[in-house]
Amino acid sequence: MTDNARAPRRTKRLPAAAIALIAIVLLCIVAWRKDHAPNTDDAYVYADTINVVPEVSGRIVDLPVRDNQAVRKGDLLFRIDPRPYQAALDQARARLVALDKQIGLTERSVNAQQYNAESVKAAVERARAVAAQAADTLHRTEPLLDHGYVSAEEVDRARTAQRSAQAELDAATLQAQQASAAVSGVDALVAQRAEVEAQIAxxxxxxxxxxxRAPFDGRVVSLHTTVGQYASPLKPIFTLIDTDHWYVVANFRETDLKNVRAGTPANVYLMSDTSKRFSGVVDSVSYGVLPDDGGLVLEGLPRVQRSINWVHISQRFPxxxxVRNPDPALFRLGTSAVATLDRTGTLAGAAQ
Known part of the structure; x- marks a missing residue:
């Protein structure tokens, strides 16, 4: 075979070798990308929500928001008829005023009772002094009777005076006890005042x-009522989505979670607009899911199926x-999303 005949064959082999080389390079890139930047389309947009319920019951008299409306922190969401609660407040305040006046009158009465008790105590001291003097007079007079210095009549008068003074002392002491017992206080009224103050609060x-009012920036959803509806703490009026913080919950295979932890960089895009990319960071990785089959505990023992799956499917964990830079116009709760993790960023951070 001549050299001219071999040339066309070499020319034909070069494109085939180039294509094979390109395919190998692309396969390596895909494998590297799959290993260092796993992605999944099993993802959705998530945000924290609260059920907005009133703390008190009553008729809704003002509802300035509408369904799917954006609200700012502190905006009025709805107002319940305040008249019954305002009347209860006015009544409690009136009770406090009346109680303060009653306490003032009682304090004056107590002061008068205390003055009377002090006066009776002074009378007791005076009666005690008179009784002591009468007893001394009797003790001095009785020995003189035997010597004839005093008459029996004088001794009898001294005895009578001593007994009378002692009786007056006993009566004054009893009156003092009664006066002290009659002194009342305002402790009970002060305790009632504390109770009324608590009722006012x-x-x-x-x-x-x-x-x-709105506790944070958010968006009203599931509003199906209007002014005139009776609201109670047992039934939500609507749901409020926290639009300050948006998340994407992505279900990754357990084989993709190596070196994935809080702080791992990520990129996401929404199915509603695939032309926009959003950066983010892993907030947390779920530590448990409910298995579809096998391993369930039944009556204290694990239940394991007898059949064997030839192809084992990796479990997915949320x-x-x-998301760092969410677009308020695109992000909706439950929107389908695609997420990609950058495990090289985690490895570089760990190396540092």
């Missing part, structure tokens, strides 16, 4: 609770990704 809080 509760009434003021109930009046404040008639206005429900990875919560905090």
């Amino acid at each position: 509760i009434a003021e809080l109930n009046v404040e609770f008639t206005e429900v 990875v919560k990704i905090a």
Whole structure:
């Protein structure tokens, strides 16, 4: 075979070798990408939500928001008729005023009782002094009777005076005890005042609770009522989505979670607009899911199926990704998303 005949064959082999080389390079890139940047389309947008319920019951008299409306922190969401709670507050305040006046009158009465008790105590001291003097006179007079210095009549008068003074002392002591016992206090009324003050604080809080305001920037959803509806703490009025913080919850295979931890960089995009990319960081990785089959505990023993699956499917665990630059116009709760993790960023951070 001549050299001219071999040339076309070499020319034909070169493109085939180049294609094979390119295919190998692409396969290596895909494998490296798959290993260092796993991705999944089993993901959705998530945000924290609260059920907005009133703290007090009553008729809704003002509802300035509508369904799917964006609200700012502190905006009025709805107002409940405050009149019953305002009336309860006014009543409690009136009770406090009346009680303060009653306490004032009682304090004056107590002061008068204390003055009377002090006066009776002084009378007791005076009667005690008179009784002591009468007893001394009797003790001096009785020995003189035997010597004839005093008459029996004088001794009898001294004895009578001593007995009378002692009787007056006993009566004054009893009156002093009665006066001391009659002195009352305002402790019970002061305790009632503390109770009324607590009632006023509760009434003021109930009046404040008639206005429900947004605790954070959010969006109203599932609003299916209007002014005139009776609201109670047992039934939500609507749901409020926290639009300050958006997340993407992506279900990754357990084989993709190596070196994935809080702080791992991530990139996401939404199925509603695949042209926009959003950066994020792993907030947390779930530590448990409910298995579909096998391993369940039944009556204290694990239940394991007898059949063997020839192809073992990797379990998926939710990875919560905090989005750094969400677009408020695109991010909706439950929107389908695609997430990609950058495990090289985690490895570089760990190396540092």
